[in-house]
Amino acid sequence: xxxxxxxxxxxxPIIQQGLKNILLSRNIGISDVMASLPEYDxxxxxxxxLLLVDIQLANEIKNNIKVLKKNGxxxxxxxxxxxxxxxxxxxxxxxxxxxxxxIIAIKINDYIVRVADTKSNNQLSAREIELLTMVAQGxxxxxxxxxxxxxxxTVITHRKxxxxxxxxxxxxxxxxxxxxxxxxxxx
Amino acid sequence: xxxxxxxxxxxxxxxxxxxxxxHRLGLSTNIGERNIREVCNDHVKDVNFILVxxxxxSSDNYFPKPDDLDLKPLIDFLTQTHTYHKQVTIPRxxxxxxxxxxxxxxxxxxxxxxxxxxxxIKKLIQHIDFEEKDIFPLVxxxxxxxxxxxxxxxxxxxxTNVENEISDLKTIIIRHIPQNANMDLIHDLLHxxxxxxxxxxxxxxxxxxxxIPKLLKLLSI
Numbered sequence: 001x002x003x004x005x006x007x008x009x010x011x012x013p014i015i016q017q018g019l020k021n022i023l024l025s026r027n028i029g030i031s032d033v034m035a036s037l038p039e040y041d042x043x044x045x046x047x048x049x050l051l052l053v054d055i056q057l058a059n060e061i062k063n064n065i066k067v068l069k070k071n072g073x074x075x076x077x078x079x080x081x082x083x084x085x086x087x088x089x090x091x092x093x094x095x096x097x098x099x100x101x102x103i104i105a106i107k108i109n110d111y112i113v114r115v116a117d118t119k120s121n122n123q124l125s126a127r128e129i130e131l132l133t134m135v136a137q138g139x140x141x142x143x144x145x146x147x148x149x150x151x152x153x154t155v156i157t158h159r160k161x162x163x164x165x166x167x168x169x170x171x172x173x174x175x176x177x178x179x180x181x182x183x184x185x186x187x
Numbered sequence: 188x189x190x191x192x193x194x195x196x197x198x199x200x201x202x203x204x205x206x207x208x209x210h211r212l213g214l215s216t217n218i219g220e221r222n223i224r225e226v227c228n229d230h231v232k233d234v235n236f237i238l239v240x241x242x243x244x245s246s247d248n249y250f251p252k253p254d255d256l257d258l259k260p261l262i263d264f265l266t267q268t269h270t271y272h273k274q275v276t277i278p279r280x281x282x283x284x285x286x287x288x289x290x291x292x293x294x295x296x297x298x299x300x301x302x303x304x305x306x307x308i309k310k311l312i313q314h315i316d317f318e319e320k321d322i323f324p325l326v327x328x329x330x331x332x333x334x335x336x337x338x339x340x341x342x343x344x345x346x347t348n349v350e351n352e353i354s355d356l357k358t359i360i361i362r363h364i365p366q367n368a369n370m371d372l373i374h375d376l377l378h379x380x381x382x383x384x385x386x387x388x389x390x391x392x393x394x395x396x397x398x399i400p401k402l403l404k405l406l407s408i
Contacts, residue, residue, distance in 0.1 A: 166358075173355025176303050180296065180363055 002029045004115035006050035009057060010078055011035040015097070019052050019078070022104055026112065040064065045154050048072045050111045055079040055094065058087035065090055072125065074111040124165060129183065131158045135171060136178035188249070189241045191224040191234050198223070198241065204382065207275075208244050211267045212237060236260050244389050251397055258326045258401055261393065266323065268390055269315045276383050277308055283376040290369045300360065307352050314349055318394075325402055350391060353384040 006028050008019050016033050023030055028050060037043065037053075037060040044067045051068070053061060055077035061068070068075060077091035088094060093107045124132065134144045141159075145152045163169050168177055189198055195218045199206055209215050214226050214237065223241075227234040239256055242249045284301050291297060357380045364373055 168355045168358055170351040170355050172303060172306065172352050173359065176299060176355070176359055179299055180359065 003027050003112050004048065004050055005029040005031045006052060007031055007046065008033045008052045009035070009037060010052070010054040012054075012080075015054075015078060015080075022101070022108075023050075023052075026105065026108055028108070028112070037061070037064065040067075043068065044071070044149075045151060046071055046073055047154075047157075048115060049074070050108070051075045052078055052095070053091075055087065055091070058090055061090045062087070071127075076107065076111075124162065128158055128162050128165070131155065132162055132174060132178055133183045135159065135162075136175040136183060138175075189223070189238060189245060191227075191238060192222050194220060194222050195226050196220070198245075202245055204385075205241060205244060207271065208240065211271060212240060212264065233257070233260060240264065243392060251393070256397055256401075258398070258405075261397060262323050262326055265390065265393065265398070266319065268386070269319065272383075272386075273312070273315070276379070276386075277311075279379055280304060280308075280376070280383070283372055283379065287369065287372050287376070290372065291365060291367060294365050294368075296360075296363050296365055300356070303356060307356070310352075311349060322398075322402075325406065350384065350387045353380055353387060356380060357384065 003026075006023055008016055008023075008030065010016055010019070020030060020033070031049070037057055043064055046068065048071070051073055053075060058077065061075060061077075074093075075091050077088070077094045078097070079094055080097045093110070095104055095107055099107070131144060131148070134147065139147070141152050141155045145155045148155075162174070166174075166177060168174055195209070195214070199209065199218075206215065212232065214230055214232065217229060218226060221229070223237065224234050227237055236256055239251045243251050281304070284297065284304065288294075288297050288301070357377060360373070360377060360380075364370075
C-alpha cells in the first residue's frame with residue numbers, strides 16, 4: 001500500500017532515478033519529478049508531501065519556506081558535496097550522496113511515520129477545520145477557494161479528506177458535526 | 188436468490204425486514220404453507236414483478252434489469268413506499284426524539300438532531316412530491332416532453348444526498364451518545380434509522396436502475 005507522496009526536484013537524471021528507486025522500494029508515491037522549483041502557484045498547492053530537493057536550491061526553498069511548511073510538507077535536501085551549513089536549517093533532513101541505503105531509510109522514515117499517523121488518528125488538520133467551518137457556513141467550493149486563495153481542486157481534495165477522516169458525507173452532516181464540535185453556531 | 192417455489196413464510200423467516208415490503212405488495216395475508224407463486228396467484232399479482240422486488244431488497248448484489256419489470260406496478264409500489272415513510276417511518280423517528288427529549292429535557296444534542304431531522308424530512312417530502320408530480324406521470328405521458336430530461340437528471344442527483352444524510356445522522360448520534368441517555372430508546376432510534384437508510388438505498392436502486400432507464404427509453408431521450 002502506498003504511503004504518502006513525494007516530489008523530486010533535482011537536475012541530475014542519475015540522482016532522479018536513484019531517488020525514484022529508493023522511494024518506490026519504501027512504497028512512497030512520486031507525484032512529480034522536476035529540475036527546479038516550480039512557480040509559486042503550483043508549490044502553494046503542495047500538501048503533506050515529501051520533497052527531495054537539490055541542496056543547491058536552498059535559496060529558493062528559503063523564499064518559499066513559509067507556505068511549504070504551513071501545508072505540512074517534509075523537505076529533505078540532497079547534497080552531493082559538503083554544502084553551506086547555514087542553509088541546512090531550511091531542511092528537515094539532509095541525505096548525502098554517499099549515504100548507505102539503511103541511513104537513507106532512517107532519514108525518510110520520519111515522513112512515513114508522520115503520514116501514517118495523520119491517516120490513522122483521523123484528527124482534522126487546522127486547515128481542514130478552517131475549511132469545514134466554511135462548508136458548514138454554507139459557502140460553495142468556489143467561495144472557499146477564493147477566500148483561502150487556493151484552487152477549487154484543492155478545496156475538493158480537502159473535502160474528500162475531511163469526509164474520509166470523519167466518515168460523514170453530506171453537507172448537512174458536516175454542518176451538524178461542526179455545530180456539535182462548536183466550530184459554528186447553528187442558526 | 189429467491190425463486191417462485193420458495194415458501195413465502197420461509198422467505199420472511201430468513202429476513203423479517205421483508206414483512207413490511209410484502210405487506211406493501213399486498214401479499215401479507217393468508218400465507219400459510221404456500222410458495223410465492225401460489226400466494227401471487229391468490230392475490231392476482233405478477234410473480235416476476237414480486238420476485239424482482241423481493242430479491243432487490245434481500246441482496247445488495249442483485250441488480251434488477253430494466254426489462255424485468257413493467258413500469259405501472261413499479262410506480263404503484265414506489266408510491267406505496269412513499270406513503271409508508273410519510274405515515275410510519277417519519278412519525279416513528281419523531282416519536283423517538285420526543286421520548287428522548289422527555290428523558291433528557293436539556294440535552295443540546297437532541298435539539299440539534301431534531302432540527303437536522305426536521306430539515307431532512309422537509310427535503311425528503313419535497314423529493315417525494317417531486318417524484319410523484321414530475322416523474323411518475325411521465326409514465327403515462329402526461330407531462331410535456333421538454334421538461335423531462337432535466338427532471339430525470341435531477342432525480343439522480345437528489346438520491347445520493349437523501350441517503351447520505353441518514354447515514355451521517357446515525358454516525359453522529361453514535362459518536363455523541365449522552366451519558367444519561369436511555370439506551371433502549373437510542374438503540375431503537377438507531378435501528379429505525381438503519382432500516383430507513385437501507386430502504387432508501389433499495390428504493391433508489393429501483394429508481395436509478397429500472398425507472399430512469401425505462402423512462403429514458405420510453406421517451407427516447
